[in-house]
Amino acid sequence: MAAGATATVCVKVAVPADAAENARDNEQLAVRSVGTPAVSAVAKFTTIAVVADTLLVDEDTNDPVDSAPYYKAAMGAQPYAYWDATADPSLPQSYLNAHKNVIWWTGNSHPAPITPFESRLASFLDHGGRLLMSGQDILDQAGGTTAFVKNYLHVNWDGTEVQNDKATSTVSAVAGNPVTTGLGSVTINHNVLGANFEDRITPIPPGTAAFKDASGATDALTVASGGYKVFFTAFPIEAFGTDAQKATLVGNALTWFSTP
DSSP, X not given: XXXXXXXXXXXXXXXXXXXXXXXXXXXXXXEEOSSOTTOEEEEEEEEEOOOOSEEEEEOOOOSSOOOHHHHHHHTTTSOOEEEETTTOTTOOHHHHHTOSEEEEEOTTOOXXXXXXXXXXXXXXXXXTOEEEEEOSSTTTGGGGGSHHHHHTSOEEOOSSSSSSSOOOSEEEEXXXXXXXXXXXXXXXXXXXXXXXXXXXXXXXXXXXXXXXXXXXXXXXXXXXXXXXXXXXXXXXXXXXXXXXXXXXXXXXXXXXHHOO
């Protein structure tokens, strides 16, 4: 190449049909100046095999407990991929978009734990993705006032303490909501995370209430809009009832995700 010229290089990767979930291949492209050999650069590429439809994204603090086992158990026999976003926040957009469903939890992370990821989540949903998001304090302070929360989660949040940190002992299923089948009134076990920072949310249409607390306030909602679907809980699913009830809730969500 002539000095100052540019070139586009295409890297084509063929993933074997029998590749295991999360199998990785690392390659690199090195370039060196002919006129000045000391000038060089290396580009590194990682290919990650995607087999499962569902990606579990762990953004909890592991304090006082790692929530991941609760969500993995709730998947039952359904295959899934797993990404620890706390340990590795680089979560590639292409990898996220390669999955049909994403189950994302934040545990005790606060404030605004999802804010750094919102542009990637918006792209995932814009590509027709399905998102189950669960946690307490996700919306704390300005975390709930972002455009993503308003336009994708369809939650109206003013950033005050009016709806924030409302200890919730039980949530009741809203009849007719597609994720509530087989669930009535369910206990929230605050011993799991050692905290009671559940929130009350105001759905923005087409957001529809899925669970309500004893005061009648909405604690979870579903959204089907513009080709994507969202199930958002302002309580931590790891603290939701029994193991069987967790599995029913996650199973209901995945079933709803798979319907047109």
